[in-house]
Amino acid sequence: MEINYLQRVFQAYYKERKSEIPSVSTINNREFGFIPWNKAIMIRHMGFKDLQALKDYLIESSPRHVYSSGSLYSMPENTNMDQKGYQGCDLIVDIDVDHFYTSCKDDHDIWICKECDSSGKGMITKCPKCGSLKFSTLNWICEECLETAKNEIIKLLEEFLVPDFDISLEQAKIAFSGHRGYHLKIENDKIRALTTHERREIADYLTGHNISFEILGLQQIGSNIYGLIGNNLDWSQKIINKIKDILRNYSDNQIKDLLFQFGFNKNVVKSFINSKQDFLYTITNNTHNLWNIEGFGINNWKKFLKGIIHQIGVEIDEPVLIDIHRLIRYPGSLHGKTGFKVQELTIKQLYDFNPLNENRDDLNPIIFESKKNMQKIKIVESEVPKTKIKGDTYGPYFKDEIIEVPNHIAIFLLCKEVAVPV
Ligand SMILES: [Zn+2]
Ligand SMILES: [Zn+2]
Numbered sequence: 001m002e003i004n005y006l007q008r009v010f011q012a013y014y015k016e017r018k019s020e021i022p023s024v025s026t027i028n029n030r031e032f033g034f035i036p037w038n039k040a041i042m043i044r045h046m047g048f049k050d051l052q053a054l055k056d057y058l059i060e061s062s063p064r065h066v067y068s069s070g071s072l073y074s075m076p077e078n079t080n081m082d083q084k085g086y087q088g089c090d091l092i093v094d095i096d097v098d099h100f101y102t103s104c105k106d107d108h109d110i111w112i113c114k115e116c117d118s119s120g121k122g123m124i125t126k127c128p129k130c131g132s133l134k135f136s137t138l139n140w141i142c143e144e145c146l147e148t149a150k151n152e153i154i155k156l157l158e159e160f161l162v163p164d165f166d167i168s169l170e171q172a173k174i175a176f177s178g179h180r181g182y183h184l185k186i187e188n189d190k191i192r193a194l195t196t197h198e199r200r201e202i203a204d205y206l207t208g209h210n211i212s213f214e215i216l217g218l219q220q221i222g223s224n225i226y227g228l229i230g231n232n233l234d235w236s237q238k239i240i241n242k243i244k245d246i247l248r249n250y251s252d253n254q255i256k257d258l259l260f261q262f263g264f265n266k267n268v269v270k271s272f273i274n275s276k277q278d279f280l281y282t283i284t285n286n287t288h289n290l291w292n293i294e295g296f297g298i299n300n301w302k303k304f305l306k307g308i309i310h311q312i313g314v315e316i317d318e319p320v321l322i323d324i325h326r327l328i329r330y331p332g333s334l335h336g337k338t339g340f341k342v343q344e345l346t347i348k349q350l351y352d353f354n355p356l357n358e359n360r361d362d363l364n365p366i367i368f369e370s371k372k373n374m375q376k377i378k379i380v381e382s383e384v385p386k387t388k389i390k391g392d393t394y395g396p397y398f399k400d401e402i403i404e405v406p407n408h409i410a411i412f413l414l415c416k417e418v419a420v421p422v
Pocket of ligand 2: 102104105108140141142143144145146
C-alpha cells in the first residue's frame with residue numbers, strides 16, 4: 001500500500017516539476033537504469049532520444065531509483081555490453097559515508113546480528129559478540145556525516161583534481177546523491193579515453209594506496225634514516241606540507257591523539273613530542289634530511305607516513321571510479337530511500353550547501369517539505385534513530401509507535417521502510 005502511495009508521490013513530483021529536471025550531456029548516448037517499486041532489481045540497457053522522452057518515461061513509470069551511465073555508447077539499448085558501441089567514459093567519483101568511519105555513526109547507525117540477535121550502534125565489520133559477518137544495518141543520515149562527505153569532495157577537487165590533473169572546475173559536475181553522499185563527474189575528452197587500468201592508477205593516486213616510501217625518498221643508511229624529499233613528487237610535497245601543518249598548528253594533545261590513532265605506544269609518542277621542534281626545523285630547512293627521532297626505526301616511520309597519507313587521501317568508492325559500466329543517479333531524480341532530490345551543484349554552491357537544512361529554494365533537496373501538512377504513520381522497525389531535518393528533531397522512535405509528523409518526514413520514514421501509513 002505504501003508502495004503505491006510513494007509511487008504516486010514521486011509521480012506528482014515528476015509531473016509538476018519536470019521543468020527542473022536537467023539534461024546530461026549527449027543524453028542519447030547514455031545507458032539508463034531504473035529500479036521499480038515492486039522489485040529490487042535494476043532494469044538496465046534503456047536509452048532515450050532526448051530529455052523529453054526521459055521525462056515522459058519518468059512521469060509514466062515514476063520508478064523508485066533512476067540512473068544513467070558515465071559511459072557513452074552509440075547503441076545504449078543493446079543488451080550485450082560488447083556490442084553497445086562504447087565511446088568513452090566520464091570520470092565518476094562517489095563519496096558516500098557508507099564507506100568510511102565518522103564518529104556520529106556511533107549515535108545513529110544501528111546493526112543487528114543475524115546469528116546471535118545482539119545489536120548495537122556504530123560501524124562494524126563483524127559482530128563484536130559472536131564474530132559473525134551476517135548482520136543487518138540501519139544506516140541513518142545526519143548533518144555531521146554529510147558535512148564530512150562534502151569536505152571530501154572539496155578536498156578531491158581543490159587538492160587533487162585541479163592541481164595534479166589539470167582539470168578545470170567548470171568540467172566538474174557535482175551532485176548531492178539524495179542520501180548519504182555526493183557524486184562528482186568529470187567530463188573531458190582526455191578523461192573519457194582512459195582505460196580501466198589507468199582509472200585504477202588514478203584511484204590509487206587519490207587514496208594514496210600503494211605509495212612506495214622508497215620512491216618518495218625514505219631510506220635507512222647505517223643507523224641513519226633519511227626522510228622524504230619535499231619537492232620530488234606531488235605526494236611527497238603533500239605529505240611534507242601535512243606534517244608541517246601538524247607540527248606547527250596542532251596542540252601536543254592533538255598530536256598525541258593522532259599518533260595513538262596511527263597505532264603508536266606511549267613511549268614513542270612522548271619521544272615524538274619531545275623532538276617535534278627539531279623535526280620541524282629539519283623538514284623546513286634544507287641543510288640535511290636526517291629523520292632521527294628516538295624510537296623511530298624505518299618501520300615506525302613507515303607506520304607514521306601511512307597514517308599521514310590516510311589523513312591526506314580522499315575517501316572514494318574505488319570500484320565506482322574504475323568500473324566503466326557503472327550507472328549513477330540521475331540529477332533531478334528522487335532517491336527512493338529518502339524521497340530527497342539528487343541535487344546538482346556548482347563548486348561555489350557546494351561550499352555553503354547543507355542538504356538537510358538548505359535555505360536556497362532552488363537547491364533544496366527536501367522537495368516535499370511542508371510544515372502544515374501532517375501525516376500519521378506507524379513505526380515498524382524496532383528502533384529508529386532521531387532525525388534532524390530543517391532544524392527540527394524527530395524521534396528516536398520505537399516499534400508500533402504511531403506518530404504524526406510533517407509530510408517530508410513521513411515520506412522520508414516511509415521511503416526508509418521503517419514506517420507504514422495508518
Ligand atoms: Zn552475533
Ligand atoms: Zn552522522
